[in-house]
Amino acid sequence: MSNTRDSFHSRIGFVLAAAGSAIGLGNIWGFPTQAANNGGGAFLFVYLIVTLLLALPALYAEVYIGNQAQKNPVSALEDACSDTAPKLGKFAGLIGLCGAVMMLSFYTIVAGWMLAHALSPLAELIGYTDAATWLATSSTTRNLMFTPLFILLGAAIIHQGVNAGIEKWSARLMPILLMMLVLLISYILQQPGAAQGLKVYLIPDFTQVTNPKLIISAMGQAFFSLSIGVGGMMVYGSYMKKDRDIGKLAVSITALDTFIAFMAGLLIIPALYVAQAAGQQVFQDGKLIGEAQLIFNILPELFNSMGTVGLLVAMSFFLLLSIAALTSTISSTEVPVSYLVEAKKLSREKATWLVSAVVLTASMTIIAFFDSLFGLVIRLLTTMLQPLSCLFYFIVVGWLWRRGNKLRDSALQQGRKWLPLWGNYIRYVCPLLLTVVFVNVAILN
Template identity: 70%
Template sequence: MASTTTRDSFHSRLGFILAAAGAAIGLGNIWGFPTQAANNGGGAFLVVYLIVTFLLALPALYAEIYIGNQAQTNPVSALTKACGERFKKIGHGAGIIGIIGAIMMLSFYTIVAGWMLAHALASIAQLLGLADIAQWLSTSSTLRNIVFTPIFIVLSAAIVHQGVHGGIERWSARLMPLLLVMLLGLIVYILQQDGAQAGLTLYLQPDFSQITEPTLIVSAMGQAFFSLAIGVGAMMAYGSYIPKDKNLGGLVISITLLDTFIAFIAGLLIIPALFVAQHGGQEVFADGKLIDKAQLIFNILPTLFSSMGTGGLLVSFAFFALLAIAALTSTISSTELPVAYLVEDKQMNRKRATWIISTIVFVASMLLIAFFDQLFGLVIQILTTILQPLMSLFYFIVVGWIWQRGNKLTNLATLKAQPKLKLLGFYLRFICPVLLLIVFVHVAFQQ
């Protein structure tokens, strides 16, 4: 039974766009996209990425936000309603799976975010001459994970428990501009370094002969899809916090453009930075491919920044602080999803719900830390290559085939009056599931 109290909401169009873009913009954009581009033809990858973003990822984002917006409730109740009496148990189950997925995401994401925070502080410690502390902060260890993972969980909880407008919207309006300013400042600095031009050339001059490479296409489709944080229900929850029927198409396009823009300019930072490191004598590529990504971010770039002297350490702090902020904007949205469910379906007050979910995430994260080698990579693989694409496929099926009453995209009277909705409904119903199945099959079974 849904709560009868007035629901919190976003108070402005810009607030929603910044919060939703913050949910999408994370380490996948700022780190994952540039390294994928560097490994898959540079500019050629960028071209294919842009094409599949608008062919597949944008419609998937629309479907998820649309369900939440029409239902005006949390994803569990939204999917239950959309599936009707006949399939309501399936809808409810899918909503619960989304919550489990959000907690899975938080369990590993908070660990990785803690690494970013530790490396940012390591740069400060080195500047202050605290070499031993800097060494501990920059060296992977179970103790460091135990210390920094809870810090990030608490940061996310402190924002979410303040509510949609007072917490998520307000902090997104602060963090997103800060992220953009830091990113642009770092780009300006890196592009002035020796070797940066070679990276810029690789990134911005497509080798069109590679565009038909199957590996490149599959990588671009997977990156475009996952970078928008689709498939766990966080965007559905955010969609429920804006007034019903409020120009969703324009909002979704704005989120996608901002998310894509951040990924694009992140490439202007990361790829030239890798070539600057290579120019300085570090091994970055082996057999035409980047060496281990973890080694790149935690060894190659910190070594590059350290070689630049005091200024380089400040750049190192800014770089890892940037990644930490990107991670925080993503963990906020994933925390909101299960919190909204407890508040609305279980009649729990927001503060209590937030800290219960955060405690569950803490326990899950500690389990991953305790059995790191066995669980960490497995959880990431299950979430990103199986759960997310299958959930998004389910959203397409719900919007196109199961949901009858109240669904403007399949309502004949509405479609006769609005031909554009008819075209969108057809695309979501027939084309998107096929495209998504291609992504799922290739990413899950061929990579």
């Protein structure tokens, strides 16, 4: 069976799709939680530095490899390493593919929570109080219903293809997400207690910025937030016409992603202090109560105290999170789908439903052993697999890839003075910085 390779039809389509991949629960769920637990402004300061020094180059390297190869991540890495270690490249690509499934396995569970919480205030508004309570209460039954539902939503978009599915839906969903985020921030910042939250978030305590745990948390958050290290950005890069200005594209994606993370902090952290001003206990011993569950435990209570307006705010907030989760789910699903379509010659429809079935099985396994697996899978992905994958991308671009790598081809670098500097930064500095971080992780553990 022959398959014609689909592609993005415009630069803005690529940027919105890639930004949609990056802008997800990592920004709106993960980033504010990490910031609130790690010094507020200090975490934001370190996060911005790590994003500039490591996450942006890693994003560039990942998109660059995919764009030059015009293939799925497994084949792209195999080709890039063909002169030196093709089997290693293919193995790394398959590990990234497993990482994408790994991300989807817990991501779809959390996304299901968002969807349920978005429907809860709607049920309350139309008088179905018992249903609203059930939707807002964590349970295995709810997970078993909403996780498959969210997987189906992503599959319905993916099987339509790159242009008709991913590009068009990203162009529709991303402006809605931005508009809703701005409206919610405008509302929350007018509430009592918001000013204290702003102070904590925007004024860093510089005595904390050298804390190794804070730096590691910021690095993991930056990679998770940008969806780097699992092949999603590589496959999106492969759907762009070859030799586009990847540097500008990477900067655009990183800037938009970082802006949304910053805006999410402007929403969530002041909201926590608004809840605290309303009498809720939000912090204990300097840490958030419930940590990752904060937006399900603390914010709904805040919204409930606002009456009918609060129900509308709650519905908008969790719908925002559901949209963000969906745009990220699409890119991770595309990683194994593209591999099955191109390397195994499956139709896009068959590949989509096969991947969805695998993700569903993995998600159901995590649900069955939730206490043991959920946190473990997230930690392994964000603090080990994603940074290691990024380290490998740096090594590939800087050292292993000899043919077709313009960052190392002196003839192609003439007249473009920034290329040698950028190439050497990726070749020498980035691997060194990541290695230092890994040494600190080993020491702390």
